[in-house]
Amino acid sequence: MRTLETGRGLHCLDIGQGEAVLLLHGLGSCGHDWEPQIQTLALHYRIIAPDLRGHGLSPVPHGGKPWRMTDLAQDVAELLSALELDSVHIVGFSLGGMVALELTQIQRADLPRIASLCLINSLPLDAARPPSLVFTYWLRRAIIALFGLGAVGRMVAGKIFPRPDQERLRNSFITQMQQMSKSAYLAALDAIYHWHWRPRADALSLPVLILAADQDYTPVEAKRAFAAQLPDCRLEVIADSRHGTPLDQASKVNALLLSFLRQNITSTETR
Numbered sequence: 001m002r003t004l005e006t007g008r009g010l011h012c013l014d015i016g017q018g019e020a021v022l023l024l025h026g027l028g029s030c031g032h033d034w035e036p037q038i039q040t041l042a043l044h045y046r047i048i049a050p051d052l053r054g055h056g057l058s059p060v061p062h063g064g065k066p067w068r069m070t071d072l073a074q075d076v077a078e079l080l081s082a083l084e085l086d087s088v089h090i091v092g093f094s095l096g097g098m099v100a101l102e103l104t105q106i107q108r109a110d111l112p113r114i115a116s117l118c119l120i121n122s123l124p125l126d127a128a129r130p131p132s133l134v135f136t137y138w139l140r141r142a143i144i145a146l147f148g149l150g151a152v153g154r155m156v157a158g159k160i161f162p163r164p165d166q167e168r169l170r171n172s173f174i175t176q177m178q179q180m181s182k183s184a185y186l187a188a189l190d191a192i193y194h195w196h197w198r199p200r201a202d203a204l205s206l207p208v209l210i211l212a213a214d215q216d217y218t219p220v221e222a223k224r225a226f227a228a229q230l231p232d233c234r235l236e237v238i239a240d241s242r243h244g245t246p247l248d249q250a251s252k253v254n255a256l257l258l259s260f261l262r263q264n265i266t267s268t269e270t271r
Contacts, residue, residue: 024096030056054184097122153177
């Protein structure tokens with residue numbers, strides 16, 4: 001395993017050999033949180049797991065300007081350009097899925113071809129924000145203002161990892177949140193809240209896998225409706241899972257990812 005700091009200063013794990021698979025984490029998380037997937041996927045592929053801006057070991061950009069989802073995507077685009085890849089398979093969880101969708105909109109000659117896309121508990125937003133998103137946004141902002149970022153970490157950890165046997169996952173998430181800059185968390189939260197995805201007509205003609213937890217924040221039916229709009233998309237519902245599916249159902253996620261990647265690497269090679 002090696003760590004890189006390329007592209008706009010993003011810290012990145014780079015491990016394994018073979019076709020490149022980019023893992024993009026969620027809000028308040030970091031690249032190391034993909035460990036259950038890295039252990040399995042790195043046996044077959046080259047895994048690239050960056051810390052998004054302001055997360056993990058990646059710095060908060062100077063200037064204090066509001067973040068947009070396009071900014072996070074451009075950060076990752078610079079990383080991919082620096083790595084000089086021919087093609088890449090992208091797996092995005094939650095916020096990482098939003099960044100991945102934005103990456104499909106970027107047209108640059110120095111970027112690798114996106115061979116496939118997997119979205120885990122992630123959904124594009126249109127201009128009409130769902131009431132649940134509005135409530136969550138203002139609730140988290142209020143809690144941070146009154147009690148600090150650690151209080152939000154404890155609240156979210158209790159929701160996504162509620163079982164007694166998930167104490168280690170809860171504590172790990174809380175620790176990660178406590179180490180994050182409050183300004184970075186709020187900037188990323190704002191980027192999510194103000195995101196409005198406007199896809200190019202040809203942006204998602206690639207193979208797409210959507211993994212949807214049966215108890216995620218957003219209902220399965222919303223993801224099913226999105227999947228129906230895509231020409232080459234499969235939806236898999238993960239039972240007994242909340243928002244933190246890559247961690248609370250790691251073995252199921254790994255099996256589905258391996259199957260999806262093998263299928264699309266084979267189909268890519270025969271084109």
